[in-house]
Amino acid sequence: MHLIVNADDLGASPQINDAAFDLMGAGLVTSATMMCNAPAFEEAAKRAAKFDKCSFGVHLNLTQFEPLSSTDDLAPLLDENWHLSKKTLETTALTPGLLLAAHGELSRQVERALRAGVAVSHFDSHHHIHTIPALYPVLKSLQRKFGIRRVRPNINLLPRGQVMSGLRACKSGLFRVALRHFPPTRSPDGFGAFRDFHSRLECGTLECFRSLELMVHPGTDTGSYKDEIALLRSGWRAQLPSWTVLGSYHAL
Numbered sequence: 001m002h003l004i005v006n007a008d009d010l011g012a013s014p015q016i017n018d019a020a021f022d023l024m025g026a027g028l029v030t031s032a033t034m035m036c037n038a039p040a041f042e043e044a045a046k047r048a049a050k051f052d053k054c055s056f057g058v059h060l061n062l063t064q065f066e067p068l069s070s071t072d073d074l075a076p077l078l079d080e081n082w083h084l085s086k087k088t089l090e091t092t093a094l095t096p097g098l099l100l101a102a103h104g105e106l107s108r109q110v111e112r113a114l115r116a117g118v119a120v121s122h123f124d125s126h127h128h129i130h131t132i133p134a135l136y137p138v139l140k141s142l143q144r145k146f147g148i149r150r151v152r153p154n155i156n157l158l159p160r161g162q163v164m165s166g167l168r169a170c171k172s173g174l175f176r177v178a179l180r181h182f183p184p185t186r187s188p189d190g191f192g193a194f195r196d197f198h199s200r201l202e203c204g205t206l207e208c209f210r211s212l213e214l215m216v217h218p219g220t221d222t223g224s225y226k227d228e229i230a231l232l233r234s235g236w237r238a239q240l241p242s243w244t245v246l247g248s249y250h251a252l
Contacts, residue, residue, distance in 0.1 A: 001244045002211040002251060004188060005232070006152075007032040007218050008059060009126070010048075011041035019219030019229070024051050028232050029216065031248045033059035033124050036109035037068045037084075045116035055121035055248035057150075058113050060106050060142075063089055063127045068108040073101035086127050094134040103138045110146050121249040124152035131175060143183055150186050150249050151179060152213060157192025160199045186252050188213040195228045201239055211252060 007020040010032040017040050023029040031054055034044055038061075048056050063086035067074050071082050076092045079085040092098070113120055123130060123142065130139045131154045143149065154172050158164060164172065179185050190209035194216045200206040216232055217225040237246075 001209055001241065002188075003240070003244055003246050004031050004055075004211070004213040004248060004252070005029050005194065005246065006057075006124070006213055006215050006249075008124070008215050009038075009217060009220070010034045010056075010059070011036065011038040011044040012064075013038075013219065014040050014043065016040070016217075016219035017044050017047065021047055021051070023216075023218055023229075023232065024054055026233075027246070029054070029218070030246050031055040031057070031121070031213075033057040033122070034113060034118065035059045035061050035065065035126060036112045037061055037065050037105075039065070041112070042116065045113065045118050048118060053248065055250050056113075056118050057122035057124060057152075057249065058110050058118075058120055060123055060125040060130055060139075061109065062102055062105065062129050067105050068112065069101070069105045074098075074105060077102070089127075089129065099134070099138055102135065103141060106138065106142055107145065110142065110148075114146075120146065120148060122150035122152065122252075123148055128154070133175075136175075136178065140182060143185065149184065150252055153179060153187040153191050155192050157190050157196055157200075157207070157212070157214075159193075159196045160203060160205060188252065191215075193228070194232055195224070198228075198231045198234075198236055201236060 007029045009016055010020050011034045020032055062084050064084055066083055076098055077084055077088050154175050156172060188211040190212040194214040197214050218229055
């Protein structure tokens with residue numbers, strides 16, 4: 001099994017940067033995705049150059065921080081502080097004009113990463129916005145524009161004891177099939193949170209995947225994320241099957 005441990009939200013703050021790069025140095029994080037409109041992005045991009053064995057993607061973002069593009073075009077997605085907002089994205093109809101504005105904003109985020117010298121390996125997104133059906137054409141257009149052929153899939157590694165409903169399984173399968181085409185795209189077979197992986201590993205109920213991505217959130221103060229990083233620093237690697245290799249999106 002090819003196992004990728006990806007740190008989300010790189011660039012969101014100096015604290016998150018420090019925690020993520022510390023875990024990379026310890027060999028516990030093998031990949032990360034950058035929020036290119038975030039306050040500590042420039043620092044993250046500079047430090048990433050020291051970790052050539054890790055992959056660095058763009059964490060496409062329409063739900064936090066100030067946009068890089070015109071606030072007039074994105075006004076329906078902004079809150080009272082003129083920041084991108086998860087709440088407004090969830091409650092706003094994505095009209096053709098707004099999708100065009102979203103494409104422009106996300107393009108600027110990718111362009112900023114490239115200008116900073118980041119070798120962009122893959123796309124994923126903040127709050128999983130790239131899995132929203134209405135934004136699927138935007139995602140595919142970004143892939144074609146920038147030649148990115150690796151994208152994080154939707155979640156299919158659930159917490160221990162949970163079973164995906166038939167409707168959710170159908171929607172998940174359709175998204176994964178669509179994601180593989182136009183342009184051709186590679187994704188891990190499995191994707192989920194590290195804490196759910198760890199729980200299944202402990203009790204021996206981990207499914208068999210050829211490739212599996214696990215997301216973590218270093219430096220985030222939320223209690224569940226702190227607990228997850230403590231698990232990441234534990235001795236879980238000794239429990240991995242002998243055919244498991246820790247790697248990055250480069251080898252996918």
